[in-house]
Amino acid sequence: xxxxxxxxxxxxxxxxxxxxxxxxxxxxxxxxxxxxxxxxxxxxxxxxxxxxxxxxxxxxxxxxxxxxxxxxxxxxxxxxxxxxxxxxxxxxxxxxxxxxxxxxxxxxxxxxxxxxxxxxxxxxxxxxxxxxxxxxxxxxxxxxxxxxxxxxxxxxxxxxxxxxxxxxxxxxxxxxxxxxxxxxxxxxxxxxxxxxxxxxxxxxxxxxxxxxxxxxxxxxxxxxxxxxxxxxxxxxxxxxxxxxxxxxxxxxxxxxxxxxxxxxxxxxxxxxxxxxxxxxxxxxxxxxxxxxxxxxxxxxxxxxxxxxxxxxxxxxxxxxxxxxxxxxxxxxxxxxxxxxxxxxxxxxxxxxxxxxxxxxxxxxxxxxxxxxxxxxxxxxxxxxxxxxxxxxxxxxxxxxxxxxxxxxxxxxxxxxxxxxxxxxxxxxxxxxxxxxxxxxxxxxxxxxxxxxxxxxxxxxxxxxxxxxxxxxxxxxxxxxxxxxxxxxxxxxxxxxxxxxxxxxxxxxxxxxxxxxxxxxxxxxxxxxxxxxxxxxxxxxxxxxxxxxxxxxxxxxxxxxxxxxxxxxxxxxxxxxxxxxxxxxxxxxxxxxxxxxxxxxxxxxxxxxxxxxxxxxxxxxxxxxxxxxxxxxxxxxxxxxxxxxxxxxxxxxxxxxxxxxxxxxxxxxxxxxxxxxxxxxxxxxxxxxxx
Numbered sequence: 001x002x003x004x005x006x007x008x009x010x011x012x013x014x015x016x017x018x019x020x021x022x023x024x025x026x027x028x029x030x031x032x033x034x035x036x037x038x039x040x041x042x043x044x045x046x047x048x049x050x051x052x053x054x055x056x057x058x059x060x061x062x063x064x065x066x067x068x069x070x071x072x073x074x075x076x077x078x079x080x081x082x083x084x085x086x087x088x089x090x091x092x093x094x095x096x097x098x099x100x101x102x103x104x105x106x107x108x109x110x111x112x113x114x115x116x117x118x119x120x121x122x123x124x125x126x127x128x129x130x131x132x133x134x135x136x137x138x139x140x141x142x143x144x145x146x147x148x149x150x151x152x153x154x155x156x157x158x159x160x161x162x163x164x165x166x167x168x169x170x171x172x173x174x175x176x177x178x179x180x181x182x183x184x185x186x187x188x189x190x191x192x193x194x195x196x197x198x199x200x201x202x203x204x205x206x207x208x209x210x211x212x213x214x215x216x217x218x219x220x221x222x223x224x225x226x227x228x229x230x231x232x233x234x235x236x237x238x239x240x241x242x243x244x245x246x247x248x249x250x251x252x253x254x255x256x257x258x259x260x261x262x263x264x265x266x267x268x269x270x271x272x273x274x275x276x277x278x279x280x281x282x283x284x285x286x287x288x289x290x291x292x293x294x295x296x297x298x299x300x301x302x303x304x305x306x307x308x309x310x311x312x313x314x315x316x317x318x319x320x321x322x323x324x325x326x327x328x329x330x331x332x333x334x335x336x337x338x339x340x341x342x343x344x345x346x347x348x349x350x351x352x353x354x355x356x357x358x359x360x361x362x363x364x365x366x367x368x369x370x371x372x373x374x375x376x377x378x379x380x381x382x383x384x385x386x387x388x389x390x391x392x393x394x395x396x397x398x399x400x401x402x403x404x405x406x407x408x409x410x411x412x413x414x415x416x417x418x419x420x421x422x423x424x425x426x427x428x429x430x431x432x433x434x435x436x437x438x439x440x441x442x443x444x445x446x447x448x449x450x451x452x453x454x455x456x457x458x459x460x461x462x463x464x465x466x467x468x469x470x471x472x473x474x475x476x477x478x479x480x481x482x483x484x485x486x487x488x489x490x491x492x493x494x495x496x497x498x499x500x501x502x503x504x505x506x507x508x509x510x511x512x513x514x515x516x517x518x519x520x521x522x523x524x525x526x527x528x529x530x531x532x533x534x535x536x537x538x539x540x541x542x543x544x545x546x547x548x549x550x551x552x553x554x555x556x557x558x559x560x561x562x563x564x565x566x567x568x569x570x571x572x573x574x575x576x577x578x579x580x581x582x583x584x585x586x587x588x589x590x591x592x593x594x595x596x597x598x599x600x601x602x603x604x605x606x607x608x609x610x611x612x613x614x615x616x617x618x619x620x621x622x623x624x625x626x627x628x629x630x631x632x633x634x635x636x637x638x639x640x641x642x643x644x645x646x647x648x649x650x651x652x653x654x655x656x657x658x659x660x661x662x663x664x665x666x667x668x669x670x671x672x673x674x675x676x677x678x679x680x681x682x683x684x685x686x687x688x689x690x
Contacts, residue, residue: 003131006223009202010135015221017196018135020168021181021205022146022155024230026129027122027162031561032237037061038563039117047109047314049285050097054563064088065149075182077147077174084149084175085110111154112314118154119161120561128204128225133167142167145190145203147174147181147210170194181207184214191218206230246564250572253551254579262547263540264588268507269548270576271483271497273555274569275465276304278482279438280312281566282463283320290428294439294446295326296510300545301438301465304552311556323426325437326525330363331515332449335419337412340399345390347445355389357398358382364411365516365526374404411517418518419453425524434459434476440504443469444479451477466498483573492669492690493574495632499581499639506595507548509533509541540594571690578665581639582658589646589653630686631665 010018020026029036041057044050050057064087068079089106092098098106136142148155152171159165172190179185191198198219205211206227215222250270257267283291293302302322313319333347348355348363357380361371375382378397386392398404423430435454437447441464448471451460459476467481481487484497513529584592623634631638638661646653669690677687 003127006131006204006225007134009221009223010131010140014200015140015202017141017143017194017201018132019143019145019190019201019203019215019220020128020132021203021207021211022144022148024206024227024234025204025211025225026125026132026164027158028125028230029121029234030123030237031121032234035237035563036117036121039120039561040113042563043113043116043312044109046281046312047113047284047318048098048102048106049281049287050092051285052097054565060091061088064091074178075147075174075180077149077182078178078180079149079175080178081111081149081151081154081175082107109314111151114150115154115157115161116314118158122158122162124162124164129164129167136167141169143190143194144168144171145181145186146172147186149175152176181205181210181214184210184217187215187218187220242563243568245562246559246568247572249555249558249562250576252558253555254576256551263544264591265503265507265580266544266547266551267576267580268503269551269555270573271465271504272301272304272508272548273308273552274566274573275483276301276308278566279305279463280308280320282480282482283436288320288433288436290321290323290426290433291436291438292323292325292426294437295324295328295515296512297440297505297508298324298438299510299512300508301440303549305438307549307552308556311560321428323428325423325426326512326515326527327446327450328515329445330365331415331517331525332446334364334411334415334517336449336452337408337415339412340405340408349390352389354385354387356383356385357394360389360398364408366407366411370403370407374398374401374407377401377403414520415518416453418520418524421520422518422524430454430458434461437462439464440508441466441468441481442501443467443471444473444477445471447477447479448472465504466501468498468501489688491688492632492673493570495635496574496577496581499577499636503595506536507541507544509537511537511542536595540591578635578662581635582642582662584642584646584658589643592643593647631661631668 009015023029023033031039038054038058041054041061045052045054045057061084065076065079065084068074068083068087069076072079085107088110089098089103092106093100132142144155144159146155150173152173155171155173156165159168159171172186172193174180174182174186177186177189179189181187187198187203191201199221202221202223203211203215204223204225206225208224212222212224253270254267256262257265279291282288291305293299293305302324305322309320309322329347337343348360352359357375357378358371361374366374378394378401380394386394389395435450435458437450437460439446439462444462444464444467447460447462451458451474454460456474456476459478462477462479464479464481465483467479467485467487470486473479484494486494513527513534515525516528517526518524519526623637626634627638642653642656642658645656672686673690677683680687
């Protein structure tokens, strides 16, 4: 863009002062001006935990501004910033959306988020800035004069963000002076404040009326920048779809995960990312100050949460503290053990109806020497599985064995005392705050064990990626699956997202072993790292997680300026799950085999691998009928079809009609939810929410 005529105008020896507009003069937005207000609504809702939609809060701000303009007979950029904030706040208080006690924080947050949203969509016009800098370097005075809704301090933050605060000698905002360029009233006020003559000033801007005509009427010299293309661009930016833009960003990640140089299944970062986002929103809404990420999947989840929070953090005082709690089913159950005479061993009893004496003792990390003494005294074969172990005479004899009694008592007391010291080391007032546990899922075993450890007095809440089982949920042990859940009921999308749930665990594996018990030694936790699992992490998962974290950064940046909601996200990610579960290439299938070789059960002898027993699959005919009517219900089997066939016959595996199945899912969903569902007054299982 040629600015020679402007340079000539400024070189006039009578020109001593330059007034500059801001928007579409020294900065441009890459969205429509009003879209920044929608982004403001998006982040106000997130930080305050408001139970309101983005559009609703956006309209509240617009209605409030319109009301104030009518009340004070002013233009929309002439309303004082604090007056606008107060009016919006009162509307929210009156609607029971916020407490009056949060007024001071609301005012503080309002400006912080206006800055966040404005800075995220602005970019500099370097050509115009260079002209202004050159004029200033020659001894001229430069002032920012803008029709701007915000405070002077907000303007200063924006200029500082762009690194140009020192370019201007002062800032004049229409909302601060309650006068505007649009009405022409601001010019005399600024001239009087600066005590300068109008004929010494050149006003530059992009608006014919505000920056040129009204400036000339007030005696200033003026120059209109040829920025009509930016005005047209702003109008075009008003056209579009948040849903379409969100889909594009997420689908781009999915497509990039299919590239040759990327490891299979890195698209799982999409589920992790939105789990963490929902966790962040939930934490803000509930006022949670401390989150405990449970080992071992929590190590990776904590990394994502810390990254997400760092990207969105407005100030240190609002930061949610994150802690990494090393535990496991095995370790968490042991801290809650009762005396031997009354301990019911419910988890082991329900989970493992057949158990060998060796597996039982290994679960308690019984030393080899002690274990051998006990087994020898009982005169048993150590590896023989015993049906109804906890009802057997062998178990009764074990409870009478003096060596086992002594070991069990010492082990129980040591774990309780050590874990108490461990949990206290985090420095969290859990009696006042309660405990909020974060994990992949699936039911809440560790949550309930921790609740028992605190004698069922301290609330222990669980937020999981997925919830697949209903255990002993009580008033103080509420839990939620933030990506999928069987509570309050299993929806269409839940069925798709809960298939292949073992991958959620494997791709978030930690770089350390599983906790087996607690100790009073430094570090508090005794770990065991299965060799196959360590090999899997070092060979695959470490690189896999690095690539996922790179995709996470892309999602953060590209979704930052899109006003999507979580209902929208749920539909998008469930379709990603459908594609992921149906379309496998050879590289993906080989990767699955490697994963299965390193997946192990966290109990006893830690059996390696995933096997699908015939009885798990049920009757093929019944599944076929279910597939025809409600295919999502059997998706967990459908998605395993190709990997299972690949193990037996690689050619047959690639004859699987994946595209036919995919399009049948789409057709079935359309027919049920778009065609048939509206025809029925009573909605059956077939028409549950999608």
